[in-house]
Amino acid sequence: MMDFQTLIITLEDYWRGRGCLLVQPYDLEVGAGTFAPATFFSVLGPGPVRTAYVQPARRPADGRYGENPNRLHQHHQYQVILKPGPADVQDVYLESLGALGIDPELHDLRFVEDDWESPTLGASGLGWEVWCDGLEITQYTYFQQMGGFELDPVPVELTYGLERIAMFLQGVENVFDLEWAPGVSYGALRKRPEYEFSRYSFEEVPAGEYPGLFRRFEQECLSLQKQGLVYPAYDFVLKCSHIFNLLDARGAVSVSERAHYIARVRKLARGCARIYLGEKEERGKPDG
Amino acid sequence: MAEKKNFLLEIGTEELPPAFIRPALEQLRGWAEETYPGAGCRTLSTPRRLVLFLEGLPVRREETVFGPPLDRARDKDGGWNRQAIGFARSRGKRAADLEVARKKGREYCALTIRRETAEELPGEVSALLGRISFPKSMRWLSGDPFRFGRPIRWLLCLFGSEVIPVEAAGLRAGRETRGLRFFAPGSRQVRRADLGEFKRLLRENFVIADPAARRKKIEGGILRQLRRRRPGARPEEIDPELLDEVTGLVEYPRVIRGGFDPEFLSLPAEIPVTVMKVYQRYFPVFREDGGLAPEFLLVANGPFRKTAAIRKNNERVLRARLADAGFFWREDQSRPLADRVEDLEGMVFHRGLGTYLAKTRRLVPLAGRIARLLGASAGGVKTAERAARLSRADLTTAMVREFTDLQGVVGREYARLQGEGEGVALALREQYLPRRSGDGPPESLPGVALALADRLDTLAAFFRAGFSPSGSQDPYGLRRQAGGVVRIIIERGLNLSLPELVGEAVSGLNLSSGESGEGGGEILDFIRTRLEAYLEGRGFPVDTVRAVFASGWDRLPAALDRIETLERMRGSRELLAAATIIERTANIVRGSGLSGEEEWRGDSADHPAETKLARALAERGEEIRRLIGEGEYRKATVEYARIFSRRLSEFFDRVLVNVEDEKQRKNRMILLKQINRVYTDSLADLSLLQFERGEHILE
Numbered sequence: 001m002m003d004f005q006t007l008i009i010t011l012e013d014y015w016r017g018r019g020c021l022l023v024q025p026y027d028l029e030v031g032a033g034t035f036a037p038a039t040f041f042s043v044l045g046p047g048p049v050r051t052a053y054v055q056p057a058r059r060p061a062d063g064r065y066g067e068n069p070n071r072l073h074q075h076h077q078y079q080v081i082l083k084p085g086p087a088d089v090q091d092v093y094l095e096s097l098g099a100l101g102i103d104p105e106l107h108d109l110r111f112v113e114d115d116w117e118s119p120t121l122g123a124s125g126l127g128w129e130v131w132c133d134g135l136e137i138t139q140y141t142y143f144q145q146m147g148g149f150e151l152d153p154v155p156v157e158l159t160y161g162l163e164r165i166a167m168f169l170q171g172v173e174n175v176f177d178l179e180w181a182p183g184v185s186y187g188a189l190r191k192r193p194e195y196e197f198s199r200y201s202f203e204e205v206p207a208g209e210y211p212g213l214f215r216r217f218e219q220e221c222l223s224l225q226k227q228g229l230v231y232p233a234y235d236f237v238l239k240c241s242h243i244f245n246l247l248d249a250r251g252a253v254s255v256s257e258r259a260h261y262i263a264r265v266r267k268l269a270r271g272c273a274r275i276y277l278g279e280k281e282e283r284g285k286p287d288g
Numbered sequence: 289m290a291e292k293k294n295f296l297l298e299i300g301t302e303e304l305p306p307a308f309i310r311p312a313l314e315q316l317r318g319w320a321e322e323t324y325p326g327a328g329c330r331t332l333s334t335p336r337r338l339v340l341f342l343e344g345l346p347v348r349r350e351e352t353v354f355g356p357p358l359d360r361a362r363d364k365d366g367g368w369n370r371q372a373i374g375f376a377r378s379r380g381k382r383a384a385d386l387e388v389a390r391k392k393g394r395e396y397c398a399l400t401i402r403r404e405t406a407e408e409l410p411g412e413v414s415a416l417l418g419r420i421s422f423p424k425s426m427r428w429l430s431g432d433p434f435r436f437g438r439p440i441r442w443l444l445c446l447f448g449s450e451v452i453p454v455e456a457a458g459l460r461a462g463r464e465t466r467g468l469r470f471f472a473p474g475s476r477q478v479r480r481a482d483l484g485e486f487k488r489l490l491r492e493n494f495v496i497a498d499p500a501a502r503r504k505k506i507e508g509g510i511l512r513q514l515r516r517r518r519p520g521a522r523p524e525e526i527d528p529e530l531l532d533e534v535t536g537l538v539e540y541p542r543v544i545r546g547g548f549d550p551e552f553l554s555l556p557a558e559i560p561v562t563v564m565k566v567y568q569r570y571f572p573v574f575r576e577d578g579g580l581a582p583e584f585l586l587v588a589n590g591p592f593r594k595t596a597a598i599r600k601n602n603e604r605v606l607r608a609r610l611a612d613a614g615f616f617w618r619e620d621q622s623r624p625l626a627d628r629v630e631d632l633e634g635m636v637f638h639r640g641l642g643t644y645l646a647k648t649r650r651l652v653p654l655a656g657r658i659a660r661l662l663g664a665s666a667g668g669v670k671t672a673e674r675a676a677r678l679s680r681a682d683l684t685t686a687m688v689r690e691f692t693d694l695q696g697v698v699g700r701e702y703a704r705l706q707g708e709g710e711g712v713a714l715a716l717r718e719q720y721l722p723r724r725s726g727d728g729p730p731e732s733l734p735g736v737a738l739a740l741a742d743r744l745d746t747l748a749a750f751f752r753a754g755f756s757p758s759g760s761q762d763p764y765g766l767r768r769q770a771g772g773v774v775r776i777i778i779e780r781g782l783n784l785s786l787p788e789l790v791g792e793a794v795s796g797l798n799l800s801s802g803e804s805g806e807g808g809g810e811i812l813d814f815i816r817t818r819l820e821a822y823l824e825g826r827g828f829p830v831d832t833v834r835a836v837f838a839s840g841w842d843r844l845p846a847a848l849d850r851i852e853t854l855e856r857m858r859g860s861r862e863l864l865a866a867a868t869i870i871e872r873t874a875n876i877v878r879g880s881g882l883s884g885e886e887e888w889r890g891d892s893a894d895h896p897a898e899t900k901l902a903r904a905l906a907e908r909g910e911e912i913r914r915l916i917g918e919g920e921y922r923k924a925t926v927e928y929a930r931i932f933s934r935r936l937s938e939f940f941d942r943v944l945v946n947v948e949d950e951k952q953r954k955n956r957m958i959l960l961k962q963i964n965r966v967y968t969d970s971l972a973d974l975s976l977l978q979f980e981r982g983e984h985i986l987e
Binding site: 085110115135 | 302303305306335424426427428429430431438439441469470471537538568570586588589590592593594597598601602604605606607608611612615631633634636
């Protein structure tokens, strides 16, 4: 039986063998692996990219105090970016499932249409959910846009849902029963943080103060953009996005405000993309 | 006989969405029929391939190309002059190839050009691939703007046994195809363009390429499973849309049975059914008594020898989904629908068209007025208004946020739980009917009122904002909205006036926005096009529909009645006679500017045939109008023909209408116009009917 950490190591090993640069998780709160700079910036511009990393992803609204067997405030994604997407990308991906011990002659593997869009990042793509016996285990997307810019070459993003895959491999029905390492359960590591973060996002987030925080981060982002400091500026895009997610989970955002917040974050993300691309044009640096 | 060969094209892709397949095949077929008329055309498809097969394509085609006329192509010695030789060169030929050909009685210098199909095909097919359009298309090639529904990964193109080296999408076509992933790895060589051979080769490699055969296999598999439990199960029980979708998701179907915990049967059946169908593409299983059984059928993709793991894993996925639904069900009860209405302030109905709360506020009075027009009691009106108030409240529930397809169902079920009346609950679900072609219209009166109010308001709002559909573009689905209005009114036989309804919706919008806007006419025209399409779909000839609509169509049941009557009378002597009357009276008055409202003056009439005709009109005209008013359309038609056919014939034989004397001419025209209007005012303008030539008669 494959424990959680072996699952990660197996994917790392597999994608290293396929020429991927293995980078480390980003150290700020992100809602998905796509938000990490290793994806956001690397898909922009002309240079080739092969990179892979684990990314803890936080979705405050999905927290369930550690009581729901399938929902988490924070889960883990394994993110692979291949730019340009190679012609045999499906086969290479499916082989990675083989490496995890999923025998395609015993399991029903399917690519089911699921186009993807992130209004906060100004990003969109066409692609599929990959189903294994009816369970969505990966998002497989050809990005078309990021930060509002058309992408050429077109990158492929593979996002593995690690908890789901682990539950599938281990045959458990409750995420907290997963074995993280021999003798250590997922619950032992994650149950208390899940509970506490659920309390925080649903009950303790200071709904009156965080909008001000959002504005300050927004200002910071804009002024860093003016100085051309695009990576620090992008950190503040992520902070704004996270503050918004917290307010949303807290129920402090009406739906019309919601659209407004999203548009503000998108504007910041577009600014970062624009500066990043512009800077590269000036210096003629190779991408990477 | 010209030499012929078969043609086979396979476009191998990453998995195409099921809805993309049929339109793409139609475009392939359209291209084939236009480019190679006369060649037999077949298409095949799976999620990973679009296949076009053409039988009996000519290997070459000869064509005569005309140059200058002969008298300008000869030099004085009778040889070809410079102009003629230039013409030959421009076509890559020499003077010796020039010949003489006749066209329209004149002689020309000409060339016979042979076109080799094999040489034309690469360019043709490559252009074709670039032209196929999809509901949504994508780029995947670097530095190449080529778009397709999903990435193309291989191309097979054969003409006879020869490869046509089409270049497109960064690929060069060959003779390799692929079987089912995993079960038939690698590629397979295709010897020649032979449909039977190709299908057999794919079949051996676990691909059923013919979607009809695949659908049949799935249907058979499901039926076998259903009959194990219930021998009386019938094919009609299987949802055809889901069957189509699943057919588009697999290359080699295998039906597998699974089950779920009966505790989830405590949820209203539509919730697990929707979760199974829409979110997992499972077929639900029903018991003898129509109740939901705790089972499902899934269609896996492959010739699996062992299915236990697939079944167990799918069961686990469904259990998690149903557990979510159960959780939302309980959690949503913390706030009743009535309290959620104000939350709609934050939900935008459409950009620039305000929020759902604003829409709700317009719907309440509109649904109430429509209920009143439908003859509802005070209680019925109240029910419709209450349902309108709650109509979109379920959009704010966790259940609908997670399972959007349950909109309406959730509204109904929560309304029941929260003690809203059953009438309100039903209307909350029925407002979305008919959703697809197989659905009926709403049953209950408040449901009808709300369904109509919602659609009319949507049309009014979109047209007001200038989002009216044009050509084939209808991004907001307004055709479906208008089509819904049409279906509800006709299929429920509602005697409502469409102009009045549209007027109510437009003025409701004016009232709420404080603006005044028209636009009702445009909406009516739009509804009319949907109405014509709907009636055509039901098999009524366009000319009958147009003839009837020319005499008014605002009350649809009556219009439909008139259409049906005329259709039943097709080919009858009476209808022919009536049509002849209408046509001849219309023809002669056309362009005169007369309306028939003018007075016919007996003292100007000096011919007995004219006086006789006028007397018949005076004595019987009202009677015919009365028959029409009472819906006695057949009787009215028969009577109209009986009264006027012979008299009119006599009149035309003996009286000249177009006489010099203007007063007399006009007077006669007025009479004819009045006769015409007796019928065309409110039954049909029969001059728009298409008859076989020579059918017209006047007795």
